[in-house]
Amino acid sequence: MTTSHAQPITELLDAETVQSIADEVWPSLVGDGEAFVPLPVAPPAEVVSAWVTISGPWNGAVVLTCAPATAEALTESVLMTRPPTVVDAEDVADALGELANVLGGNIKSVLPGPSALGLPRIGTAPPTGRLDDVRRIDGQWRGQSLTISVQGATGAPHTERNEVPQQ
């Protein structure tokens, strides 16, 4: 396999592409009129992340990161809950995970395939500020910090230069 004509993944996944995917995901999943606004605000002290892995010609993950309170508010919006109904940890894992899943599936389609998508995972390990983020959008939803990042898998053979081999 030659990688001499490899296209950097940063070119395939420019900020505009990731934003346009978020623009379609938010109204559909989070609610009518909702939007992910690409304007950074102060990052939260404590964070929760949900992510899906992509494995194929390129290996990595699509990660959604925000404060636990933002994750709960997102979940309430996705599940359309009304007071006094409260969301629990399982709901948050489910809703945040599905957001990461839908973002991830659409981001995967932009990359040369075929690739496989992992099932959504959720955790507190903050993947913020990693050097191998290939695309990272710090933004906000309803004024709260929210980050979408696409990260190359460390140590994976094809991703050392974050390039995707052409077919």
Added chain:
Amino acid sequence: MRALVIDDSRAMRRIVGTILKDFGYEVREAGDGRQALDVLQEGFTPDLCCIDWNMPVMDGLQFVMAVRANPAYRQVTLMMVTTESETGQIVKALAAGAHEYLIKPFTADAMRDKLALLGLLPEGVSA
């Protein structure tokens, strides 16, 4: 009209289910392909199955193949509802016997358009 919504995400089952109920469907849910086959075996015969692709235990593609292999379910319309959107995957799902394919994210209008294409929009719902 009856629908079976198969997705491992409760949030997504809720979104798809709410849209279908608004169109007048009676909706049952299943969290993976295996559970969905159990629902069918219990005797719930839906007009439509909305099927996620990536699920634990049995994924959506395996479910489509299992349903298509059973002549008893010939009348059931199968629609993938998934974030998987590579051309090759859509082709694979259609070849396995899925009738339609709706890509996540989608709007209620998009679901209505697909149901209209499939002739599964209940009377009284305007296309």
Added chain:
Amino acid sequence: MTLTATSFDWVRQLVHRESAIVLQPGKEYLVEARLLPMAQQRGLSGVSELVESVRKTPDPAVTRRIVEALTTNETSWFRDGDPFTSFTSTVLPQLLAARRPDERLQIWSAACSSGQEAYTLAMLLSDALPNAATRVSITATDLSQKMVERTRAGRFSQLEVNRGLPASMLVRHFTRAGNEWEIAPALRRMVTASECNLAAPLPRLGPFDVVYLRNVLIYFDLATKQQILGRVRQIMRPDGWLFLGAAETTLGVDDNWERVVLGRGSAYRPRKGA
């Protein structure tokens, strides 16, 4: 958030005036998300700065872009399926029988929006006729320059291809281009797009065998409807077919048309001797 309440109100009033669409309070984030790229392109720090600059120096081109950015008109592919079913089952076979093999059929998608109707016809024709590319030409026109450019590009977002396009047609006639889908070059070549204001004298077009003029007349008053129908009739072949939207009719507007029932819908043909 950089959007002030005053700026939001100004945008709301503008959009309502130009498109009759109501942006409810609470849609501030939507306005922010849709207009921020336009502000940044202009080197402005936020949406309120964009609004301020347009208020100070009014620019119709910019206000039009603001309205367009906030009023995504999502069009379905096989919108109201009947005009397409009857096109392939009745209209196309009759026209093919009536025309010489070297006569090119001419179809007009008037008010084409981003091109879904024109490309739906191109897909149906390429499936029905082996020589569709040389036998038929499709003219697509719209009032909006942006929509004409979008039709020419033949690229559609994920949300757009989700709207009533059969999956089998998606994989057969489109390829992925980033997170969008691009129509096959052979189909794109069948469609010629240009700007056209239906409410003004028409440019040299046609003569057309089939005209799709759907969900346009509803926006005009009776006198303008009559003018539009009259101009359309002048650039149609005498045995041509006109498709209107499901809620539209020539009855009681212009008597020079004959209504023909086709399947569950109807079409209109120029009345003989009119």
